[in-house]
Amino acid sequence: MKIGVLTGGGDCPGLNAVIRAVVRKSIQNGHEMIGIKEGWRGLLESKFIKLDLESVSGILHRGGTILRSSRTNVYKIAGGEAQAMKSMKESGMDALVAIGGEDTLGIASKLAKAGVHVVGVPKTIDNDLNATDFTFGFDTAVNIATEAIDRLHTTAESHNRVIVVEVMGRHAGWIAVYSGMAGGADIILIPEKPFDINEVCETLKKRHARGKDFSIVVASEGAIFKKDETKPSDGVVVSSEKIDSFGHVQLGGIGNILAEEIEKRTGFETRATVLGYLQRGGSPSAYDRVLGTRLGVFAAELVDQGQWGKMAAIQGTDIVAVSLEEAVGKLKTVDMKLYEVASTFFG
Numbered sequence: 001m002k003i004g005v006l007t008g009g010g011d012c013p014g015l016n017a018v019i020r021a022v023v024r025k026s027i028q029n030g031h032e033m034i035g036i037k038e039g040w041r042g043l044l045e046s047k048f049i050k051l052d053l054e055s056v057s058g059i060l061h062r063g064g065t066i067l068r069s070s071r072t073n074v075y076k077i078a079g080g081e082a083q084a085m086k087s088m089k090e091s092g093m094d095a096l097v098a099i100g101g102e103d104t105l106g107i108a109s110k111l112a113k114a115g116v117h118v119v120g121v122p123k124t125i126d127n128d129l130n131a132t133d134f135t136f137g138f139d140t141a142v143n144i145a146t147e148a149i150d151r152l153h154t155t156a157e158s159h160n161r162v163i164v165v166e167v168m169g170r171h172a173g174w175i176a177v178y179s180g181m182a183g184g185a186d187i188i189l190i191p192e193k194p195f196d197i198n199e200v201c202e203t204l205k206k207r208h209a210r211g212k213d214f215s216i217v218v219a220s221e222g223a224i225f226k227k228d229e230t231k232p233s234d235g236v237v238v239s240s241e242k243i244d245s246f247g248h249v250q251l252g253g254i255g256n257i258l259a260e261e262i263e264k265r266t267g268f269e270t271r272a273t274v275l276g277y278l279q280r281g282g283s284p285s286a287y288d289r290v291l292g293t294r295l296g297v298f299a300a301e302l303v304d305q306g307q308w309g310k311m312a313a314i315q316g317t318d319i320v321a322v323s324l325e326e327a328v329g330k331l332k333t334v335d336m337k338l339y340e341v342a343s344t345f346f347g
Contacts, residue, residue: 005023015137016059035051044080062283132322148165160269162268169221192333221255
């Protein structure tokens with residue numbers, strides 16, 4: 001069998017670990033491997049390379065993806081589905097392993113329904129894919145954010161400042177909650193729980209009143225204000241009105257707006273730090289290397305067994321098969337019980 005593998009959406013620590021695992025296990029199973037460059041765009045445009053043991057040697061620790069990526073939506077292109085299937089047929093490709101998040105795997109799910117032999121591997125630093133406890137890349141992002149918060153503590157304390165740390169998380173605040181808890185943040189703001197800016201400021205004032213002259217506020221990029229007349233604006237804050245092929249606007253700016261409002265309402269000197277792509281780049285953590293490897297090997301086994309339309313997932317400590325449809329059916333948002341634990345330490 002000739003098997004193609006692609007990586008779609010944003011880059012993520014651990015992608016190369018998955019590619020390596022899929023290729024090595026599939027070759028052990030007697031299959032031939034094809035790398036599809038630049039995600040779904042590469043499939044539509046037949047951008048293929050041969051993958052063998054040599055091509056995946058030494059990539060386990062590397063960040064990014066040797067196959068590169070794109071945010072291409074097959075179903076936003078006229079005749080996209082037919083072209084994808086034609087490209088696979090002409091290349092002699094019998095099956096496909098798609099590594100990606102909700103958007104990439106959403107396309108894989110639709111192609112599976114159309115009869116394409118495809119399996120998925122869950123990738124997103126946001127950890128918001130359903131049917132899996134964790135996605136690879138999340139642990140690395142949390143570690144990077146936590147280290148940044150640790151470092152910002154010293155600056156905040158030295159200058160008696162409030163520092164707002166903006167982390168990634170469009171619809172789910174997993175990174176904010178985990179890194180905020182691990183880094184000892186004084187307030188954590190997430191998309192799942194719209195916040196009242198007045199309550200945020202009152203919490204900071206109480207903290208300062210008991211002798212704490214500095215504070216750390218961690219906010220997801222998708223954090224939103226409650227709808228009332230005292231806040232700066234409704235809805236999420238965007239850095240660009242441009243919409244990608246999956247209907248997403250580019251988020252960013254909540255950190256700066258929060259810093260301005262906090263300083264204006266409290267009188268405390270306040271600064272914002274936006275971590276941005278730092279959370280997605282660089283070498284994966286040991287946990288993400290192991291998780292990516294386990295998921296990749298399992299995905300190769302799913303292909304070998306002909307379990308099409310499935311995704312490799314981790315539930316508890318086990319790697320299991322779930323349907324792609326279930327994985328992309330809804331977002332996995334932060335458990336409010338976890339957020340309640342985090343809120344114990346606010347202020």
